[in-house]
Amino acid sequence: MASTITRPxxxxxxxxxxxMPAQAMDYDALNGRVDARAEKRISSIAPATxxxxxxxxxxxxxxxxxxxxxxxxxxxxxDNEGGTxxxxxxxxxxxxxxxxxxxxxxxxxxxxxxGVTRTGFLAGVEGLxxxxxxxxxVLGVSQTGVVSARLEASYDLLFSQxxxxxxxxxxxxxxxxxxxxxLGSGLSRFELGFRLRYEIAKEVAPYVGxxxxxxxxxxxxxxxxxxxxxxxxxxxxxxxxxx
Amino acid sequence: MFxxxxxxxxxxxxxxxxxxxxxxxxxDLVVDRTDVMIDGQVRRxxxxxxxxxxxxxxxxxxxxxxxxxxxxxxxxxxxHWHGILLPYxxxxxxxxxxxxxxxxxxxxxxxxxxxxxxxxYHSHSGGQEQEGMYAPIVIAPARGEREKAxxxxxxxxxxxxxxxxxxxxxxxxxxPGYFNDRKLTLPGLMRDLSAAKTTEEKQAVISSRLxxxxxxxxxxxxxxxxGYTFLMNGRGPADNWTGLFRPGEKVRLRVINGSAMSxxxxxxxGLRMKVVQADGQDVKPVEVDEFRIGVGETYDIIVExxxxxxxxxxxxxxxxxxxxxxxxxxxxxxxxxxxxxxxPALLTEADMGHGTASMAGMDHSKMDHSKMGHAMPASADLxxxxxxxxxxxxxxxxxxSYTDLRRADRSYRLRPPDRTIDIRLTGNMEKFFWSFDDKxxxxxxxxxxxxxxxxxxxxxxxxxxxxxxxxxxxxMDLENGAGEERPRKHVVIVPPGRTVSVTVRMTExxxxxxxxxxxxxxxxxxxxxxxxxxxxxxxxxxxxxADEPAARTSRPRPASKPATPAPAPPPTQAPAMGGGHGQxxx
Numbered sequence: 036m037a038s039t040i041t042r043p044x045x046x047x048x049x050x051x052x053x054x055m056p057a058q059a060m061d062y063d064a065l066n067g068r069v070d071a072r073a074e075k076r077i078s079s080i081a082p083a084t085x086x087x088x089x090x091x092x093x094x095x096x097x098x099x100x101x102x103x104x105x106x107x108x109x110x111x112x113x114d115n116e117g118g119t120x121x122x123x124x125x126x127x128x129x130x131x132x133x134x135x136x137x138x139x140x141x142x143x144x145x146x147x148x149x150g151v152t153r154t155g156f157l158a159g160v161e162g163l164x165x166x167x168x169x170x171x172x173v174l175g176v177s178q179t180g181v182v183s184a185r186l187e188a189s190y191d192l193l194f195s196q197x198x199x200x201x202x203x204x205x206x207x208x209x210x211x212x213x214x215x216x217x218l219g220s221g222l223s224r225f226e227l228g229f230r231l232r233y234e235i236a237k238e239v240a241p242y243v244g245x246x247x248x249x250x251x252x253x254x255x256x257x258x259x260x261x262x263x264x265x266x267x268x269x270x271x272x273x274x275x276x277x278x
Numbered sequence: 279m280f281x282x283x284x285x286x287x288x289x290x291x292x293x294x295x296x297x298x299x300x301x302x303x304x305x306d307l308v309v310d311r312t313d314v315m316i317d318g319q320v321r322r323x324x325x326x327x328x329x330x331x332x333x334x335x336x337x338x339x340x341x342x343x344x345x346x347x348x349x350x351x352x353x354x355x356x357x358h359w360h361g362i363l364l365p366y367x368x369x370x371x372x373x374x375x376x377x378x379x380x381x382x383x384x385x386x387x388x389x390x391x392x393x394x395x396x397x398x399y400h401s402h403s404g405g406q407e408q409e410g411m412y413a414p415i416v417i418a419p420a421r422g423e424r425e426k427a428x429x430x431x432x433x434x435x436x437x438x439x440x441x442x443x444x445x446x447x448x449x450x451x452x453x454p455g456y457f458n459d460r461k462l463t464l465p466g467l468m469r470d471l472s473a474a475k476t477t478e479e480k481q482a483v484i485s486s487r488l489x490x491x492x493x494x495x496x497x498x499x500x501x502x503x504x505g506y507t508f509l510m511n512g513r514g515p516a517d518n519w520t521g522l523f524r525p526g527e528k529v530r531l532r533v534i535n536g537s538a539m540s541x542x543x544x545x546x547x548g549l550r551m552k553v554v555q556a557d558g559q560d561v562k563p564v565e566v567d568e569f570r571i572g573v574g575e576t577y578d579i580i581v582e583x584x585x586x587x588x589x590x591x592x593x594x595x596x597x598x599x600x601x602x603x604x605x606x607x608x609x610x611x612x613x614x615x616x617x618x619x620x621x622p623a624l625l626t627e628a629d630m631g632h633g634t635a636s637m638a639g640m641d642h643s644k645m646d647h648s649k650m651g652h653a654m655p656a657s658a659d660l661x662x663x664x665x666x667x668x669x670x671x672x673x674x675x676x677x678x679s680y681t682d683l684r685r686a687d688r689s690y691r692l693r694p695p696d697r698t699i700d701i702r703l704t705g706n707m708e709k710f711f712w713s714f715d716d717k718x719x720x721x722x723x724x725x726x727x728x729x730x731x732x733x734x735x736x737x738x739x740x741x742x743x744x745x746x747x748x749x750x751x752x753x754m755d756l757e758n759g760a761g762e763e764r765p766r767k768h769v770v771i772v773p774p775g776r777t778v779s780v781t782v783r784m785t786e787x788x789x790x791x792x793x794x795x796x797x798x799x800x801x802x803x804x805x806x807x808x809x810x811x812x813x814x815x816x817x818x819x820x821x822x823x824a825d826e827p828a829a830r831t832s833r834p835r836p837a838s839k840p841a842t843p844a845p846a847p848p849p850t851q852a853p854a855m856g857g858g859h860g861q862x863x864x
Binding site: 066068095096131134135156162163164165166167192193194195196237 | 451452453459460462463464465488491492584706708709711718804
């Protein structure tokens with residue numbers, strides 16, 4: 036029978052074919068996203084400009100993440116914010132560990148006022164907690180031996196499909212003092228705020244907001260010693276884009 | 279056409295004598311970029327022979343077809359013959375069945391038609407299908423149609439998007455909710471609360487919000503992509519495709535869902551629709567007011583408009599964002615009543631597989647769904663077989679369910695499964711990728727089978743989306759409780775949270791794609807290759823002997839099929855039918 040003769044050839048063809056790279060139906064490789072916002076922080080005692088940019092590149096499970104944040108006061112100095120801010124760059128490798136969570140690990144390089152710098156290692160998670168809470172929680176250890184934990188959480192509240200309110204929380208705790216950057220042990224600082232954005236397009240949204248910032252414990256003492264306010268309320272006006 | 283008819287006559291004779299096919303046809307298709315008009319706007323599309331939908335290929339059962347496909351694009355292309363039994367090398371899936379068709383190249387497909395019915399063909403490269411590369415196939419039965427009709431029209435449904443498939447996929451990966459413009463809002467919650475009359479109702483509103491919140495999902499997430507214009511035979515709702523009839527005539531409509539991402543609820547207000555075929559296979563006629571058609575499915579219906587007036591053909595997308603629209607009319611230029619959009623549907627708890635244990639434990643094969651009717655709330659049926667009654671369907675109207683489908687062709691034997699395989703339909707809504715058993719195609723490309731075995735596949739949909747599951751080159755015999763009469767399909771919709779099973783006889787060795795027919799589900803990983811290895815044991819064929827009473831057949835089926843493409847004879851027919859067709863449309 037003809038089929039008996041052709042059978043080995045079919046089998047060989049099948050084996051060869053299966054060995055070919057499977058790229059037709061799984062376009063995973065090249066994706067990326069850049070998010071950025073810049074805002075004026077309006078206050079009579081501590082006006083400043085803040086920005087935050089983040090980007091990811093990679094596949095569904097493995098990604099490279101870059102983050103850069105910074106705050107500069109209107110008199111041109113980098114704002115240390117009690118050793119919790121400065122101009123901060125972070126580089127992560129991240130991996131999807133469950134439906135809603137990425138684990139990430141990487142390095143951090145921060146420039147503080149008067150040219151003080153800190154480098155460190157970071158590891159943490161980011162993702163979506165139940166009820167749609169966006170969470171970014173990172174543990175760090177810096178060159179000065181400070182172990183710290185930073186939490187950022189936010190929630191999108193839809194007033195309409197385009198008008199979206201975002202309450203948020205930022206907090207940091209540190210294991211010991213790093214006086215050169217006004218960082219104190221314990222709970223160093225927390226910020227509670229609310230941003231209200233209007234999505235002109237999904238990718239472009241101007242916003243207004245308000246923040247309440249509080250320094251605590253040793254950090255408050257160090258910040259006060261540097262002549263800075265330890266409690267602040269600021270109005271926020273900014274623009275958020277992604278592409 | 280004269281040549282063609284004479285050959286059909288010959289074919290009938292030839293089939294009667296069970297000899298080699300006596301007819302052959304050559305068809306030429308050219309793929310190119312073309313500007314077309316949709317609802318008065320110029321749109322750049324990927325066309326086949328200059329148009330969307332592409333030319334209807336009218337073939338005859340038993341015909342030896344040769345199709346030359348020329349690629350005039352700047353990228354690779356392909357044509358896949360959806361629902362057609364053929365040697366796998368002719369199946370037209372890049373990297374699986376062949377290497378694709380390079381720019382400037384012509385690829386020749388050759389295969390013999392072993393079936394009749396309504397099918398379609400489309401590109402299987404990237405997102406080209408959404409860009410316009412889809413077209414109907416109508417294969418005339420060698421011994422004539424079971425159900426006769428005076429008029430015969432193709433009604434091909436599709437969805438056109440102003441964004442390119444690549445751009446859509448990029449947005450979905452960046453922001454999975456990008457296209458959902460109906461997310462739950464705070465004012466919406468206030469409205470629901472004030473509309474709730476009792477404390478219990480108010481609590482239900484709150485607990486529903488909390489449930490979706492807890493799951494980090496949105497009940498309004500019915501369509502991954504919105505912004506489509508729905509087309510009927512390549513024409514927009516305002517273009518109003520029209521099929522003519524004389525009152526009292528029987529009109530056959532061959533409805534094909536060739537869209538990328540859209541399920542439709544189809545109806546023709548004022549007319550009962552007699553469903554006579556599903557996925558190219560004749561079924562026992564069943565009269566309905568409405569049916570749901572998944573991506574890749576086909577249904578042939580017969581209607582008998584008696585009045586001298588226009589009837590509107592409405593195919594409403596299941597997310598209720600729009601219609602594909604056309605008209606049946608006694609004369610050109612008439613329009614029927616404008617379709618009235620139904621309220622948007624929401625997902626229910628049962629769609630998440632959160633049904634009650636007592637329902638899940640019921641044996642649905644023993645239930646008479648037709649008697650139970652469709653007043654049954656959507657969430658009550660967990661079998662996945664009774665299609666969720668479309669929101670807003672008039673009470674008392676008959677909506678087609680999979681349980682209504684019974685095969686008319688008894689010429690083939692159904693076999694009990696040799697083994698059962700569970701396939702979970704899975705995905706990640708947050709990162710937008712889709713998978714089987716939590717593995718994307720790139721992570722687990724192959725499932726292995728042996729020619730001749732019969733395998734029961736149990737699809738468990740663990741996601742909140744419908745998935746129209748498609749298998750190439752092999753039939754899926756749908757376990758819909760109809761026993762020996764269960765129908766065979768090439769696409770099976772598995773609704774959210776439900777389980778649907780089929781049996782597959784592995785009749786043909788080769789590499790057969792198995793995937794969700796939602797374009798962006800397939801493209802992000804909801805895809806497998808069924809590798810059917812040739813068996814050392816000759817395959818027992820399925821044909822019921824003609825003298826058996828069960829074989830009320832009008833169509834003898836070939837026995838064991840050759841696993842390699844049979845060497846095709848040179849085209850015996852000088853005038854290329856497809857070429858002529860193409861010229862007609864230019």
